Amino acid sequence: xxAAHMTTALRTPRGLATAVLLILxxxxxxxxxxxxxxxxxxxGTRIVIWSIAAISLNMILxxxxxxxxxxxxxxxxxxxxxxxxxxxGISAGWIQWPVAILAAALWAAVIGALSLRTRGLYFxxxxxxxxxxxxxxxxGLEAYGGDDGLNISRSRFSGLIDLRDKASFYWLCFVxxxxxxxxxxxxxxxxxxxxxxxxKSNDLRMMALGFPVFRYRLVAFTIAGAFGGLSGILLANxxxxxxxxxxxxxxxxxxxxxxxxxxxGTLFGPLYGAIAFFVLEETLKPLLDLGHRGWGEYWxxxxxxxxxxxxxxxxxxxxxxxxxxxx
Amino acid sequence: xxEPLLRTDRLIKRFGGLVATDxxxxxxxxxxxxxxxxxxxxxxxxxxxxxxGNLKPDAGRIHFAGRDVTHLPMHARVxxxxxxxxxxxxxxxxxxxxxxVALAVQAHDGHSFRFLxxxxxxxxxxxxxxxxxxxxxxxxxxxxxxxxxxxxxxxQLEIAMALAGDPSLLLLDEPMAGMGVEExxxxxxxxxxLKGRRAMLLIEHDMDAVFQLADRxxxxxxxxxxxxxxxxxxxxxxxxxxxxxxxxxA
Numbered sequence: 001x002x003a004a005h006m007t008t009a010l011r012t013p014r015g016l017a018t019a020v021l022l023i024l025x026x027x028x029x030x031x032x033x034x035x036x037x038x039x040x041x042x043x044g045t046r047i048v049i050w051s052i053a054a055i056s057l058n059m060i061l062x063x064x065x066x067x068x069x070x071x072x073x074x075x076x077x078x079x080x081x082x083x084x085x086x087x088x089g090i091s092a093g094w095i096q097w098p099v100a101i102l103a104a105a106l107w108a109a110v111i112g113a114l115s116l117r118t119r120g121l122y123f124x125x126x127x128x129x130x131x132x133x134x135x136x137x138x139x140g141l142e143a144y145g146g147d148d149g150l151n152i153s154r155s156r157f158s159g160l161i162d163l164r165d166k167a168s169f170y171w172l173c174f175v176x177x178x179x180x181x182x183x184x185x186x187x188x189x190x191x192x193x194x195x196x197x198x199x200k201s202n203d204l205r206m207m208a209l210g211f212p213v214f215r216y217r218l219v220a221f222t223i224a225g226a227f228g229g230l231s232g233i234l235l236a237n238x239x240x241x242x243x244x245x246x247x248x249x250x251x252x253x254x255x256x257x258x259x260x261x262x263x264x265g266t267l268f269g270p271l272y273g274a275i276a277f278f279v280l281e282e283t284l285k286p287l288l289d290l291g292h293r294g295w296g297e298y299w300x301x302x303x304x305x306x307x308x309x310x311x312x313x314x315x316x317x318x319x320x321x322x323x324x325x326x327x
Numbered sequence: 328x329x330e331p332l333l334r335t336d337r338l339i340k341r342f343g344g345l346v347a348t349d350x351x352x353x354x355x356x357x358x359x360x361x362x363x364x365x366x367x368x369x370x371x372x373x374x375x376x377x378x379x380g381n382l383k384p385d386a387g388r389i390h391f392a393g394r395d396v397t398h399l400p401m402h403a404r405v406x407x408x409x410x411x412x413x414x415x416x417x418x419x420x421x422x423x424x425x426x427x428v429a430l431a432v433q434a435h436d437g438h439s440f441r442f443l444x445x446x447x448x449x450x451x452x453x454x455x456x457x458x459x460x461x462x463x464x465x466x467x468x469x470x471x472x473x474x475x476x477x478x479x480x481x482x483q484l485e486i487a488m489a490l491a492g493d494p495s496l497l498l499l500d501e502p503m504a505g506m507g508v509e510e511x512x513x514x515x516x517x518x519x520x521l522k523g524r525r526a527m528l529l530i531e532h533d534m535d536a537v538f539q540l541a542d543r544x545x546x547x548x549x550x551x552x553x554x555x556x557x558x559x560x561x562x563x564x565x566x567x568x569x570x571x572x573x574x575x576x577a
Contacts, residue, residue, distance in 0.1 A: 183442075186442060186443045186444075186445075187442050187443075189445050189446060189447060190441055190442050190443055190444055190445065190446055191433055191439040191440075191441040191444070191446045191449075192439055192440055192441055192442050193442075193446075194426070194430060194433070194439075194446050195430075195433075195439045197421075197422075198419050198422070198430050201419040201420060201421050201422065202417055202418075202419055202420075204381075204417065205413070205417045205418070205419060206419075206430075206434075207400075207401045207402055208379065208401060208405065208410075208411050208413070208417075209405065209430060209431050209434040209488065209491075209492075210402045210405030210406055210434035210435060210492060211402055211434050211439070212400070212402045212403075213402075216439065216440075219440065
């Protein structure tokens with residue numbers, strides 16, 4: 001039955017495109033090695049990490065309709081947890097990673113408990129304010145680099161996997177991406193996900209049906225924070241570097257752009273969005289630099305109008321361009 | 328005398344200088360249909376909103392199923408067996424009709440902190456939901472998106488959702504609003520059939536429906552309950568004729 005399900009999924013353009021994409025991502029280190037394009041692997045790694053963050057944002061933004069404008073804060077919480085533990089002699093990933101994820105989840109619960117009582121613009125501003133709060137705390141931590149950030153040593157896993165090896169690290173990120181996708185696909189159609197999605201459609205109705213909506217949203221926010229923290233851990237390990245810039249409001253905005261561009265409330269939308277975002281960044285910059293040296297800095301002048309076009313003509317994002325959804 | 332299922336005790340709600348609910352004490356007994364009528368702006372929906380927990384009364388108490396629920400949140404009252412349909416249709420538009428009712432069933436099937444199993448394949452939710460849809464005559468439209476249903480069908484869906492949790496009391500806020508004659512007649516027959524098994528507080532403008540269905544009628548004018556009695560008593564009440572039925576009786 002599972003196999004039958006998968007073969008029907010493969011017959012749709014969406015299913016086929018997704019399958020090809022996942023296979024390409026799975027073998028990316030082999031391709032970049034074969035064509036000797038190491039730099040592409042580092043872009044690929046960032047795409048995969050940002051996809052995990054975007055999927056976690058999509059859980060509350062896409063499925064829950066909660067426009068959180070501070071999601072990059074979890075990059076920061078996850079990254080700084082790794083960096084601070086590492087600087088204090090605790091370099092074991094077995095300890096660092098659970099602590100970092102727990103810290104991100106806890107912080108998400110705090111933000112959620114205070115922000116989920118508001119809605120609309122207030123919710124956006126409060127989530128932003130909490131992210132900025134952590135940003136300035138990070139910038140004030142002189143012992144951990146302050147504004148300049150801090151070089152850190154990568155997490156150690158008792159020799160099981162060496163995160164300094166680019167290909168190994170990429171594959172670890174890819175496996176975690178697959179796990180995140182799997183969880184999201186289950187969550188979206190489980191009882192919990194339907195409550196969150198119902199509340200996006202009409203939260204008053206859901207309360208009148210007997211759902212304590214606030215509680216469910218708070219748990220969704222916490223889960224999203226935990227996965228966000230995971231992406232922060234990976235981001236810190238990718239560059240062996242943490243800095244407040246990881247969690248600036250610009251990064252939060254980029255995450256929203258990625259989710260909206262890819263397709264809110266769709267499983268693979270955030271992945272498409274992350275690919276499009278980084279590919280455009282990497283191609284527009286040199287293209288503009290061809291026109292005039294230095295123009296590449298302003299790639300967003302071209303990127304911005306593209307977003308407007310997507311907002312106007314492809315409201316379901318890239319995902320909607322792949323045809324009708326079947327479930 | 329039967330203990331009432333729902334009872335309000337001198338309920339007061341003010342909006343600035345306006346007293347929207349003025350010392351209202353009403354009750355609904357098990358199995359009866361109690362209709363609440365009154366001109367626009369009489370405070371009917373304000374009263375219902377306090378019963379469901381949307382609004383907090385400024386004074387007075389609300390008792391339901393033997394408990395003081397004045398300070399219980401909405402979802403807790405629903406758990407006790409109080410369900411509501413909305414004046415303005417409020418189905419979940421992006422979901423199918425069956426999904427809508429299945430969510431209503433889910434609300435009464437323990438907590439929903441279940442993250443992995445596919446709820447759309449859960450017969451514990453789907454089977455009773457299909458039954459409720461059949462009850463209100465929507466079985467054939469189970470897979471249609473709620474937004475694609477006609478206005479009348481959406482009202483039927485509302486009722487199916489309200490019934491999903493086996494409530495002891497239904498608060499029906501203008502269930503016939505915007506319905507065609509035929510749909511209204513079908514709904515009246517359905518509600519009459521339901522009478523005796525569930526108590527209902529019915530807010531309705533359609534006087535024919537009210538006088539056909541109700542065991543008791545309370546008339547609300549400017550937030551005050553000016554009269555309460557059987558449909559025959561209400562028809563004969565001179566205050567009511569003057570205040571509300573005025574032009575119809577003339």
